[in-house]
Amino acid sequence: MASKRQQESGAEKRKKKRKRDETQVSLAGSMLKYVQGGSQGQDEPSSSSAIPGHQPPAIVDPATIPSQEEQEPSTTSSGTVPYTSTTESPVTERLSESDTVETCVPPSTDPALWPAHIVDADRVEIVRRGPFNVSSDFNFPKGPDGRAFHTSLKFKILPNGEKVHRSWLVYSPQNNAVFCFACKLFSVKDIKLSTEGFSDWSNINIRLRGHECSQDHIQCMLKWRELDTRLKKSMAIDQQELTLLEAERKKWREILKRLLSITLSLASRNLSFRGSSDRLYEPDNGNFLKEVELMATYDLVMANHLANIKDEGSHTHYLSPETQNELIQIISSETFRAIVKQIQLAKYFSIILDCTPDVSHTEQMSVIVRIVCFQAQPDIKEYFLGYINVEQTTGLNLSNVVLDKLKELGIPFENCRGQAYDNGANMKGKKQGVQARLLQLNPRALFVPCGAHTMNLVIADAAKSSPDATGYFGYLQKLFNFFSSATQRWAILTKHVKLTLKSWSDVRWESRLQSVTAVRSQTKEVRDALLEAREAVSDAVAKVEAQVLAEEVASFRFLICSIVWCELLTITNQVNKLLQSSSMQLDVAVRLIDTAKSNLSKYRQSGFDEAVSAAKELCEALNIEPQLKEKKLRSTKRQFAYEAVDEPLHDALKKLEVTFFNCVVDSALMSLQERFETMNQVKEKYGVLLDFSKVNGMSKEDLKKHCTEVQKTLTDKGVADIDGPEMMQEIINLPQLPPQTSALEMLSFLHDNQLQEVYPNQWIALRIALTLPVTVASAERSFSKLKLIKTYLRSSMGQERLSGLAVISINGDVAQKLSYDDLIADFATRKCRRVPL
Secondary structure, X not given: OOOOOOOOOHHHHHHHHHHHHHHHHHOOOXXXXXXXXXXXXXXXXXXXXXXXXXXXXXXXXXXXXXXXXXXXXOOOOOXXXXXXXXXOOEOXXXXXXXXXXXXXXXXXXXXXXXXOOOOHHHHHHHHHHXXXXXXXXXXXXXXXXXXXXXXXXXXXXXXXXXXXXOOOEEEEOOXXXXXXXXXXXXXXXXXXXXXXXXXXXXXXXXXXXXXXXXXXXXXXXXXXXXXXXXXXXXXXXXXXXXXXXXXXXXXXXXXXXXXXXXXXXXXXXXXXXXXXXXXXXOOOOHHHHHHHHHHHHHOHHHHHHHHHHHOOOOOOOOOOHHHHHHHHHHHHHHHHHHHHHHXXXXXXXEEEXXXXXXXXXXXXXXXXXXXXXXXXXXXXXXXXXXXXXXXXXOHHHHHHHHHHHHHHHOOOHHHEEEEEOOOOHHHHXXXXXXXXXXXXXXXXXXXXXXXXXXXXXXXXXXXXXXXXXXXXXXXXXHHXXXXXXXXXXXXXXXXXOOOOOOOOOOOOOHHHHHHHHHHHOOHHHHHHXXXXXXXXXXXXXXXHHHHHHHHHHOOHHHHHHHHHHHHHHHHHHHHHHHHOOOOOOHXXXXXXXXXXXXXXXXXXXXXXXXXXXXXXXXXXXXXXXXOOOOOOOOOOOOOOOOOOXXXXXXXXXXXXXXXXXXXXXXXXXXXXXXXXXXXXXXXXXXXXXXXXXXXXXXOHXXXXXXXXXXXXHOEEOOEEXXXXXXXXXXXXXXXXXXXXXXXXXXXXXXXXXOOOOOOHHHHHHHHHXXXXXXXXXXXXXXXXXHHXXXXXXXXXXXXXXXXXXXXXXXXXXXXXXXXXXXXXXXXXXXXXXXXXX
């Protein structure tokens, strides 16, 4: 026997909808007859609308949710959710389902999208919200005649010069036209300002002046103001229904605030949202629903919400996977708006790019923008703009992708003043690289290679300059491999040492410092561990390997290499750490590199003798002879040449100094000079702005030359950011400052003393100079977030969701300051909702 149908058929739903539409048309305009009676339209909320109660939280039994996939929730072929039996109460409703439930659907904010016959419920809601104003940064499109709407049209200038705000004038982005708010709601006449909108911008002033003086417009304004006053003073005839509607609205806004808080909390901690089940009160339903359940335990609003879902009192819940994605997108969009607003206030910016493959073998490009923002104090900020999936990593494609991203966000590339990438050929190539292509479009966007990557290359060059250096790191890796290949050996190692051995990477030379330090500070302990491991292992090969490593670790040559490399890596690592700061300035970076050169030059003079002395002390502790063993190599026949043959070194210690120490230190010094040449050239283009110590004692002609160079650097197509001669005079009139004053300190001095108008050219030039990036460390750090967000178990995550979660997580300081009211308003206006918001 067929079971009784538990859902209405499509024909029955259409019949009900037809009756509601007929009732709405027959009652249109009844709200205006305040004296005769109130509205009884079907679209008004009934007096039985649910109001949040104040009883203790009800005990909610496990409710069910249809299972979804992580990225694209599945639906039936008809686009709706498969029916859930009454034995398990559904607690999530598909947002893709047709809006057949008799609930309030708020009208759009755009008057062009309002229906021709506005029912009373919609009219009341529109009047309560008031006229919609487009954002201040909206770019009004031009018409066929090249004219466009301007915000000055929203004001009427009186003969005495005073301005009167035209609150009734509403712009429609949909039709690129203006409407009369009052006439659209209350007028029965067929005019353009109340039907399709007026878009004849050449005659807009005449039309507006004529309209605002018309009798029909004045009567509509009076009706609008009267209804607005009654709603604000709670004097409307259907006040009971409006009170219920307002209570329902407050309830849903409170629910959404909690859901937004949960979304923000999970996204900022890089946690997954969904599990293998999408049903409430199941052990594997994911973090989002678990947070909802936890909040319902202690929060009355969420407890009542879940109880209402369990009792099937509501078909709307906003817990579905689609809504989760929508909440993520809303928060990330609002974060983008806040960041773009900061960029527009700062005007000048620089871009930082880097690429890496993710867990699904997709190339992801991270886009970072660096600006100087002014809140309480001038501060350098680097904001993450999302990941972009790039199919080709050529210079042409990468440059087009980043330009499209900036255009999408409304950030003009003309205001870009710097660019920083790693040392890849597709990025820094002088002809086909990204920096070369962007320089062709904007010559003022100077390229600065990444200082951290360059410092790594400096040490890499030094390590390859000597066979002893290369062999030393090979032995370090062998030590780590020997102990880490078996748990028994690792246990022996941890018994002897406090700092375990570390592996090293070709990319991150900081790991080499950790590997060297572990052996340098625990040489005796590592040797003892090797000797014990030799006796403990049963494999003959492992025994021989342990014996060889123990002899090498205790050798005089190995001890000298450990001491030298530990000192060299310490000097460069200090600079490398500081260069990775997001607030690092170009002038400070150049000063740090010069300091590193100076320290290496000093170490070149006496470093080897100090290393030999320290190695002899270690030999005494190890009870071994401090002697170098000669390594005899096969000699090769030398062909005739005009150069004289180098006299062979018979002293093994002197030979080690020449072939190892001098080669390594000289190679590092030479690489520092050559690889940071581009950074020095950029610094020289900004002259005294990045080195105020040169101002004292500088002649007026030299100062004029420096300022002219800065003006030339900041000029494109005849348009300059500053005036060189004026800036020269401003620098001459500067008060006496400390010689080592940095560019940021100078900018802070001008800001704190409100001297922007006294030194305008210097104010602009300093802001531009501080936007110049030094490293791409921020992009590298964003890849760490990428590995936390898109894991193996979440590898099917879509690009939009991935980028949205990363924007919230990386720009957490911006996302945490967002207004929940703005987020809910965005949620309500994205599409028609089933509940009042």
